Amino acid sequence: MSAITTPAPATTDLRPGAEVILQALKEQGVEVIFGYPGGSVLPIYDALFQQNAIRHILVRHEQAAVHAAEGYARSTGKVGVVLVTSGPGATNAVTGLVDALLDSIPLVCLTGQVPTHLIGNDAFQEADTTGITRPATKHNYLVKRSEDLSRTVHEAFHVARSGRPGPVVIDLPKDILIKPAPYTEAPPASVPHRSYRPQVEPDAARIKEAVALLKGAKRPVIYAGGGVINAGPEASRLLGEFTHMTGMPCTNTLMGLGAFPASDPHFLGMLGMHGTVEANLAMHGCDVMLNIGARFDDRVTGRLDKFSPDSKKIHADIDPSSINKNVKVDVAIVGDAGRTLAALIEAWKADSAAQDKEALAGWWQQIKEWRAKDCLAYKQQGPIIKPQHAVKRLFEITREMGRETIISTEVGQHQMWAAQYFGFDKPNRWLTSGGLGTMGYGLPAAMGAQIANPDALCIDIAGEASILMNIQEMGTLAQYRLPVKVFILNNEYMGMVRQWQELLHGGRYSESYSAALPDFVKLAESFHAKGLRAENADQLDSVIREMIAHPGPVIADILVAKDENCFPMIPSGAAHNEMILGPDQEGNARSVTDEGKVLV
Amino acid sequence: MSETNQRSATIAVLVENEAGVLARVIGLFSGRGYNIDSLTVAPVDETGRISRITVVTSGTEMVIEQIKAQLDRLVPVHKVSDLSLEGPHLTRELALIKVVAQGDDRVEALRLADAFRARVVDATTESFVFEMTGNAEKIDAFCALMRPIGLAEVSRTGAVAIARGTRHIAA
Numbered sequence: 001m002s003a004i005t006t007p008a009p010a011t012t013d014l015r016p017g018a019e020v021i022l023q024a025l026k027e028q029g030v031e032v033i034f035g036y037p038g039g040s041v042l043p044i045y046d047a048l049f050q051q052n053a054i055r056h057i058l059v060r061h062e063q064a065a066v067h068a069a070e071g072y073a074r075s076t077g078k079v080g081v082v083l084v085t086s087g088p089g090a091t092n093a094v095t096g097l098v099d100a101l102l103d104s105i106p107l108v109c110l111t112g113q114v115p116t117h118l119i120g121n122d123a124f125q126e127a128d129t130t131g132i133t134r135p136a137t138k139h140n141y142l143v144k145r146s147e148d149l150s151r152t153v154h155e156a157f158h159v160a161r162s163g164r165p166g167p168v169v170i171d172l173p174k175d176i177l178i179k180p181a182p183y184t185e186a187p188p189a190s191v192p193h194r195s196y197r198p199q200v201e202p203d204a205a206r207i208k209e210a211v212a213l214l215k216g217a218k219r220p221v222i223y224a225g226g227g228v229i230n231a232g233p234e235a236s237r238l239l240g241e242f243t244h245m246t247g248m249p250c251t252n253t254l255m256g257l258g259a260f261p262a263s264d265p266h267f268l269g270m271l272g273m274h275g276t277v278e279a280n281l282a283m284h285g286c287d288v289m290l291n292i293g294a295r296f297d298d299r300v301t302g303r304l305d306k307f308s309p310d311s312k313k314i315h316a317d318i319d320p321s322s323i324n325k326n327v328k329v330d331v332a333i334v335g336d337a338g339r340t341l342a343a344l345i346e347a348w349k350a351d352s353a354a355q356d357k358e359a360l361a362g363w364w365q366q367i368k369e370w371r372a373k374d375c376l377a378y379k380q381q382g383p384i385i386k387p388q389h390a391v392k393r394l395f396e397i398t399r400e401m402g403r404e405t406i407i408s409t410e411v412g413q414h415q416m417w418a419a420q421y422f423g424f425d426k427p428n429r430w431l432t433s434g435g436l437g438t439m440g441y442g443l444p445a446a447m448g449a450q451i452a453n454p455d456a457l458c459i460d461i462a463g464e465a466s467i468l469m470n471i472q473e474m475g476t477l478a479q480y481r482l483p484v485k486v487f488i489l490n491n492e493y494m495g496m497v498r499q500w501q502e503l504l505h506g507g508r509y510s511e512s513y514s515a516a517l518p519d520f521v522k523l524a525e526s527f528h529a530k531g532l533r534a535e536n537a538d539q540l541d542s543v544i545r546e547m548i549a550h551p552g553p554v555i556a557d558i559l560v561a562k563d564e565n566c567f568p569m570i571p572s573g574a575a576h577n578e579m580i581l582g583p584d585q586e587g588n589a590r591s592v593t594d595e596g597k598v599l600v
Numbered sequence: 601m602s603e604t605n606q607r608s609a610t611i612a613v614l615v616e617n618e619a620g621v622l623a624r625v626i627g628l629f630s631g632r633g634y635n636i637d638s639l640t641v642a643p644v645d646e647t648g649r650i651s652r653i654t655v656v657t658s659g660t661e662m663v664i665e666q667i668k669a670q671l672d673r674l675v676p677v678h679k680v681s682d683l684s685l686e687g688p689h690l691t692r693e694l695a696l697i698k699v700v701a702q703g704d705d706r707v708e709a710l711r712l713a714d715a716f717r718a719r720v721v722d723a724t725t726e727s728f729v730f731e732m733t734g735n736a737e738k739i740d741a742f743c744a745l746m747r748p749i750g751l752a753e754v755s756r757t758g759a760v761a762i763a764r765g766t767r768h769i770a771a
Contacts, residue, residue, distance in 0.1 A: 134624060135631050139675040142619065159675055195616050195678040195771070321669035324662060 014180035017149055018043035024153035026053050027186055030081050032451055034065040038085020040112030043177035060472035062089050064444035066096020070105045071448030074431045075406055077232055079160050082109040087125030097136040097167045102435025104230055106165035108156050115175040116144055129171045138166030146181035154186040163198025164319040165230055202335030202343050209331045210314045211347040217288035218359035220248045226255030227293020227337040229427045235338030236427040242345050247360055249367055251279040253294045254419055255434045262423030272300040273570050274416040277375040278367050283308050284576035291315045293337040296327040306575030316340040375568050376420055379584055383536035387489045387560040391421040397544050404456040408445040410466030411437045413495035416566045418461040440469025447473055450482045464490040465514050474527035477553040485547050486555045491562045499565045504597055524555035533557040572599035609664045610683045610761045613653040614771045616676035617643050624674050634667050638758035650771045654760045678771035688764040694757045695739045697730045701750035709749050716742045
């Protein structure tokens with residue numbers, strides 16, 4: 001039995017399944033596929049060979065194909081498309097799929113499968129792909145009838161991009177790719193799906209309640225996340241408009257960076273485990289919180305029973321299951337972030353109640369005092385490059401040059417420094433693995449972003465450990481002449497692991513040292529790229545400028561201080577007002593409780 | 601979390617009758633650590649396209665709200681209905697109960713079966729199979745009484761449930 005049963009169409013125009021798939025992809029507006037061939041998908045590769053409308057990017061590992069499609073999707077707002085073979089092709093893609101699931105990235109991943117008559121026989125390169133990917137995707141399909149093929153592709157795109165976006169797998173047995181199949185056009189948007197109908201329009205009554213709470217707020221804060229970015233650039237514009245018309249402070253999650261301009265005085269910086277003092281204390285001390293498109297992730301809330309104890313909470317999310325999952329809220333709004341913001345703006349104007357401007361001014365005064373702590377301050381002294389300084393200079397130099405810049409990251413300390421010191425004024429310029437925390441994400445993501453934005457400056461801010469997890473994609477950069485820049489903050493440690501070992505495990509640096517590293521300059525050269533190295537602070541700017549000026553791919557190996565920690569930090573099991581500050585700060589450092597050590 | 605009061609919930613889920621839909625529901629419960637006390641499934645419409653899953657689960661109010669929201673966002677799910685919250689409802693379970701006994705015990709088994717309105721659906725000189733419907737407590741009580749007499753095997757369907765009165769759910 002198949003997921004979708006389509007009545008046989010009147011037309012007798014039948015073509016091989018593989019061609020029907022490509023036609024459906026074209027109708028869905030697909031221009032690029034990231035993939036890797038193999039036995040079971042050869043018919044699709046044969047069909048790709050005989051057309052020019054869809055470009056195929058050959059990656060070096062299927063995980064990278066998915067991350068590249070994520071980078072493509074996040075930098076454009078379009079659905080990313082992946083094509084991999086059965087068995088190991090599909091299992092290699094799983095990490096990328098879960099990554100996209102946790103970060104709500106719209107993807108369609110076509111996986112090959114052994115022919116229908118061999119399914120379940122432990123055939124060569126057979127894996128139970130729909131079984132394996134069921135909890136790794138928003139939805140998945142196994143197509144067993146040719147007449148279901150094109151309808152399934154259309155539905156997969158609809159599911160991937162609508163509601164809370166996510167990855168969708170279509171498993172395609174090889175005989176289905178070869179057998180003649182009919183083509184069905186995508187149904188018009190006015191035809192609703194039989195069972196899947198996400199709520200997009202917010203409920204007017206809830207919007208009114210939210211505005212009433214916000215109007216009466218004395219210490220409000222807006223906490224905006226990736227949902228605003230997923231709702232499209234207009235949602236980010238509306239977030240700015242709402243924040244300014246209400247005069248409220250705004251903080252972004254890691255996923256939401258760029259939804260609100262970092263250079264705006266209303267911006268408090270990122271919140272959460274490595275967020276700013278002013279953002280976290282505003283969250284802790286607010287009396288009304290408006291969460292829009294964020295999900296009260298554990299990295300944001302810290303200790304739940306001490307999270308923002310005195311506030312009324314409004315939560316707007318497209319996914320009803322995100323509401324009241326971790327934090328009980330007072331007003332729940334289900335809907336698209338953009339539509340919700342538009343409705344809030346309208347209701348705010350229509351509401352005649354006056355804001356307590358005096359209280360708001362007092363709240364800003366308090367925020368100013370927290371800001372004065374300058375929690376991200378560091379001292380760059382002597383020849384050793386501080387990693388924070390490297391990111392800050394990269395940001396300043398790219399800003400001076402005024403080029404469209406897209407930043408991806410790997411996972412670890414460098415990722416947090418990038419989030420803290422690189423300011424994003426627009427959405428879709430920041431690509432990071434927030435939910436899953438996938439090392440090896442950044443290089444392929446930058447690759448995908450570069451494909452989608454050929455004129456943009458795409459930089460992967462990396463660590464020397466993470467970059468090795470998908471380093472093979474340097475080959476893809478060379479093949480397609482993609483001028484991606486890999487900016488490695490090389491401290492010879494898995495820095496975040498080392499930091500936790502220092503803070504939680506008595507400085508026993510178990511297996512966190514990056515031994516036997518390659519020479520990254522030679523490595524770059526062997527992949528037909530340029531290799532650069534900065535060993536001391538004097539060389540930093542010139543290396544950054546040379547990296548940017550070079551027309552092709554570059555690895556810049558930036559040797560940074562080995563023992564630098566990432567601060568501020570809310571230790572596991574602590575609350576927002578229990579941050580550890582940097583060594584140069586007057587802090588309230590505390591040790592981690594046993595309860596906290598259990599947490600990751 | 602402040603809420604610690606557990607409650608039981610009987611949830612009816614109308615789903616598209618397609619391959620893998622039961623695995624999605626069960627995977628959701630195991631993957632997110634929810635309890636399944638009982639689960640039944642069968643097609644319920646004339647075309648066979650819609651199946652009804654009845655799941656009995658327990659948890660805090662917050663967890664049960666989560667379970668419903670998580671079920672509702674599965675693509676093939678049409679409708680999620682919390683029968684325990686929405687008003688009076690009936691719950692029934694079917695059980696087949698095999699008792700192996702001789703002599704006076706057989707008489708006692710039949711007497712108890714009569715009291716519980718269990719029907720004999722198979723009999724040999726040494727055994728009975730009783731069929732009974734009821735809520736879980738009634739079946740538990742019957743099995744407990746049969747244990748000393750010679751309860752040999754029990755097969756139960758798990759709960760099915762429906763609202764009382766005119767209230768009804770449709771896909």
